Amino acid sequence: MIDIILSLVCGIIIGRILPLKESHKILIQKGYTAVIFLLILFMGLQIGMNKSIMGNLSTIGVYAALFAVVTISGSVLAVLAVEKAGVMS
Amino acid sequence: MIALIVCALVMGVALGFFNILPEAALGGVGLCSRWLLIALLFLVGIDVGGNKEVLADLKRMGAKILVLPLAITAGSLLGGMVASVLTDVALYESLAVASGMGYYTLSSIILTQAVGTTLGTLAFLSNIFREILTVVTCPILARISRLAPLASGGATSMDTTLPVIIQCTSKTVGVLAVISGVIITLLVPFLVSLFAQYIS
Numbered sequence: 001m002i003d004i005i006l007s008l009v010c011g012i013i014i015g016r017i018l019p020l021k022e023s024h025k026i027l028i029q030k031g032y033t034a035v036i037f038l039l040i041l042f043m044g045l046q047i048g049m050n051k052s053i054m055g056n057l058s059t060i061g062v063y064a065a066l067f068a069v070v071t072i073s074g075s076v077l078a079v080l081a082v083e084k085a086g087v088m089s
Numbered sequence: 090m091i092a093l094i095v096c097a098l099v100m101g102v103a104l105g106f107f108n109i110l111p112e113a114a115l116g117g118v119g120l121c122s123r124w125l126l127i128a129l130l131f132l133v134g135i136d137v138g139g140n141k142e143v144l145a146d147l148k149r150m151g152a153k154i155l156v157l158p159l160a161i162t163a164g165s166l167l168g169g170m171v172a173s174v175l176t177d178v179a180l181y182e183s184l185a186v187a188s189g190m191g192y193y194t195l196s197s198i199i200l201t202q203a204v205g206t207t208l209g210t211l212a213f214l215s216n217i218f219r220e221i222l223t224v225v226t227c228p229i230l231a232r233i234s235r236l237a238p239l240a241s242g243g244a245t246s247m248d249t250t251l252p253v254i255i256q257c258t259s260k261t262v263g264v265l266a267v268i269s270g271v272i273i274t275l276l277v278p279f280l281v282s283l284f285a286q287y288i289s
Contacts, residue, residue, distance in 0.1 A: 003127055004126070004127070004130055004199070004278050004279075004282055005278070005279060005282075007127045007128075007130040007131040007134065008130040008131070008133065008134045008275070008278060009134065010131060010134065011130065011131040011132060011133060011134015011135045011136075011137075011138060012134040012135070012137055012138035013134075013138065014134070014135055014138065015134060015135035015136065015137065015138025015139035015140075016138040016139070016144075018139070020135075020139045025136075025139070028132055028135055028136060029136075031128075031132055032129070032132045032133070032136070033093065035125050035128050035129045035132065036093075036094065036097075036129065036194055037093060037094075037097045038097075038121075038125055039122060039125050039126065039129065039194070039198050040094050040097040040098050040101065040194060040198075041097040041098075041100055041101040041104075042101060042118050042121070042122050042125075043098070043101060043122075043197060043198060043201050043206075043209060043213070044097060044098040044099065044100060044101020044102040044103075044104070044105065045101040045102075045104050045105040045110070045115075045118060046101075046105060046118075046201060046206045046209075047098075047101070047102050047105065047206055047209075047210055048101060048102035048103060048104060048105025048106035048107075049105035049106070049108070049115075050105075050206045050207070052207070053206060053207055053210055054106060060207070060210055060211055060214060061214060063172075063176055063178065063211055063215070064211055064214030064215035064218055065214075065215070065218055066172060066175060066176065066215075067168075067169070067172050067183075067186055067187065067211070067215035067218075068215050068216070068218035068219040068222055069222070070168035070169070070171045070172045070175070070187075071164075071165040071168035071169060071172070071187045071190070071215075071219060071243075072168070072219055072222060072223070072240075072241045073164075073168060074163075074164035074165050074166070074167040074168030074169075074171070074187075075160075075161040075162075075164035075165050075168070075190075075240040075241060075243060076164070076230065076233070076234075076237045076240045076241055077164055078160040078161060078163050078164030078167070078240070079157065079160050079161060079164070079234070079236050079237060079239070079240035080233070080234055080236075080237065081160070082156055082157070082160045083234055083236060087153070087156050
């Protein structure tokens with residue numbers, strides 16, 4: 001976990017200190033897309049090789065939909081409570 | 090971006106399912122993924138750190154701006170607890186999945202590496218569903234409250250769901266959505282890996 005937090009913090013500090021030109025930002029965006037592509041490809045590889053996941057995809061899908069609905073509901077209700085309390089005004 | 094991600098996922102699943110890659114190549118995938126993940130977070134950090142407008146807005150609004158992303162996070166975690174009761178997914182696993190808050194790429198990658206592929210798949214699907222549901226229900230949510238679409242979007246309210254949120258609400262809410270999304274995006278890797286540590 002510590003390496004994840006450290007690389008994030010290092011990135012923020014470097015992003016703040018270095019004056020980034022627009023061309024640099026485009027380069028970073030491209031690098032980001034390439035890294036995401038590879039990571040998702042590798043994750044797909046692990047999913048495809050895992051026979052128990054491939055066999056239970058419908059169950060996992062139903063669970064995933066349930067998680068999406070309850071987390072959205074929780075967040076919306078929490079924000080409504082904050083609004084009611086008048087903190088944001 | 091979403092087309093590219095679906096394309097990468099389908100290619101990966103096909104390669105894995107039909108055992109196309111040699112055994113030797115597969116060994117390198119795990120190690121390579123770890124370094125790619127670190128590179129990814131570094132790039133996310135540079136992007137956030139270099140965004141002067143967001144930083145200026147943050148300073149102007151002070152500590153009050155934290156209320157929104159913290160409430161959204163607390164609500165999602167509460168939802169994760171409810172999901173754990175409704176399903177046979179263990180509490181910390183549920184909390185780790187719920188902590189994704191729509192950031193499906195990062196949360197699923199961290200959980201695949203830290204816990205396993207099954208939980209990573211659940212994180213991927215549930216968080217991509219959160220993004221899709223936010224887009225689809227945005228007009229309805231906006232009628233309940235102007236901040237509800239932003240709450241539903243979680244981490245995605247800073248980029249992918251932002252256009253729909255602005256469309257359904259206003260530019261002012263759009264600014265709040267970006268700031269809240271950025272803070273949640275920074276919280277996601279922290280929370281997901283924190284809960285992952287408690288999964289036995």
